[in-house]
Amino acid sequence: MASIDLNSDLGESFGPWPMGDDASMLGIVTSANIACGFHAGDPAGILTVLREAARRGVSVGAHIGYRDLVGFGRRNMDPSSAELVGDTIYQIGALQGLAKAAGTEVGYVKPHGALYNTIANDMRQADDVIAGIKAVDPSLILMALAGAPIVEQARAAGLTVVCEAFADRAYNADGSLVSRRLPGAVIHDAEVVATRMLRIVSEHRITAIDGTEIVLEAQSICIHGDTPSAVALARAVRDRLIASGVELKPFAGSIRDLANA
Template identity: 80%
Template sequence: MAYIDLNSDLGESFGPWSMGDDVSMLSIVTSANIACGFHAGDPAAILGVLKEAARRSVSVGAHVGYRDLVGFGRRNMDPSSEELIGDTIYQIGALQGLAKVARTRVRYVKPHGALYNTIANDARQAADVIAAIQAVDSSLILMALAGAPVVAQARSSGLTVICEAFADRAYNADGSLVNRRLPGAVIHDPEVVAARMLRLVTEGLITAIDGTEIELEAQSICVHGDTPAAVSIARTVRDTLVVGGIELKSFTDG
């Protein structure tokens, strides 16, 4: 692979509560998953991040989630299909409106947190998110967990899918992410994270938490913006990939 996309979850500050260093991250990543107000983010903060992304020519995606501000979208939920489809359409539409004002546009959709992990294997909720995306704009790309059943499900429904790997998260042997409540679920050492991602891009392999070597198809790498060392990790990953001969560019650039 000659190039890879580097993305991060941004726009998650809410009122006086600051979450992450969005400006610094936008100088590093090539795609930005912007909160849509359901799990995090308020309209003014989201608009500010969109304007900065547009200024830096960073591709923008809708980071849709469960209606769960208190739980930061990380609590499992079981909304009806009508609710999930409506909520997903609502969030994409809201971000599209703000993006238009910021002189950019929404190019893809990446579910957040518990919704992301649920649709990876839950065919019903995955179908709802897919239906919502298609109802808004079938040209929108879905970003999904590499190796998960949702990838084939979305592609068979006609969506373009970008497979994603997580730089700072540990993997189980089956390719799923280690539960955040467990020790070692989040990796904080920038050098360790960067080395893992260079190997993933060049060899297609990553070591699971139990030592198992697993294969992953990934066109994008995520560095979470809400971890304490997020900027350092993202910068180290980018620098390591560039030194390794890998070009960093958004998958929306073709």
């Protein structure tokens, strides 16, 4: 039986400003990328999401980003290596503390937004993030864009890497994501999204925005939690995959797995 992980970016609400429906998404996904306070999220809200993830047996990862609350971590930045290594360590450490209090633990790291896209190809910033992860815990898994140079770069540095595909984002012919500034970058049609993701699992292929066929090997599928149709898209993907005989399970192990180990 084919299997895949479903992940979503959660814990991104800030004080009285809500972002996404975390409770509903936690009933659908198998892994949750939890904001660490730099691009979004506040400690009380993050702790609430972590407790719910632990209750539901959902695996959790540190969703680290640039220090950019105003831009939601989606603006390109060029921090020094010392800053980026320190920021990586700081964010993972903060989430580890909150996760311990919630009765779960951080199993992986997924960079957010502009940081994610930058380190896909920028070797210097990628090295800084890799160094920060290894300084905290070399056993942490890195989630990265399928087909991007950082995948082999991180593996060569000794990290385990899980590759992901994006359910609700359009791809360029080179395997990169279409910029959110361009029309068609975000896909809102649940039927289209579900069909695309079943093809990823069954054929390891996806059609780029220009019609090019791309080979894409992925162990996890991401559905962004901050889009208005996020819950409907996630349910459509989950239902289609299960109906097609695909097993959904976290790559990093759930808290229930950890408790029974």
